[in-house]
Amino acid sequence: MRTTIGYTVESIGYVIAAQGLVGFASQTxxxxxxxxxxxxxxxxxxxxxxxxxxxxxxxxxxxxTRKTPRHRQAA
Incomplete structure (x- = not known):
């Protein structure tokens, strides 16, 4: 589950960062x-x-989040 969440947050971050960069560059x-x-x-x-x-x-x-190792529980 962490892998899925990590990729999702990362993907949304790329889109938001791209919008910020494009908006700054276009106006400036x-x-x-x-x-x-x-x-x-x-x-x-x-x-x-x-x-x-x-x-x-x-x-x-x-x-x-994606690179965080999973903790194994002692059996």
Whole structure:
């Protein structure tokens, strides 16, 4: 079960991080809006960096959960 949860959290983290990165890059370098996030909320570039950080935190949590060894109970 931990493996499934780890992969799921990690996958969601990648999507969130990508939206933060694309939103930041599009506003900062091109002056346009890319991605899906701008359709939900209007964020400044600094907030997109916070979304990127949150996504990377989810990725790290998913990897850590996935790599946690299972504890065996003594029989």
């Amino acid at each position: 370098f091109f002056g346009t809006e890319w991605g899906w996030l701008h359709k939900l909320v209007d964020l400044p570039p600094a907030a997109h960096l916070a979304v990127l950080a949150a996504g990377l935190a989810l990725v790290a949590a998913g990897v850590r």
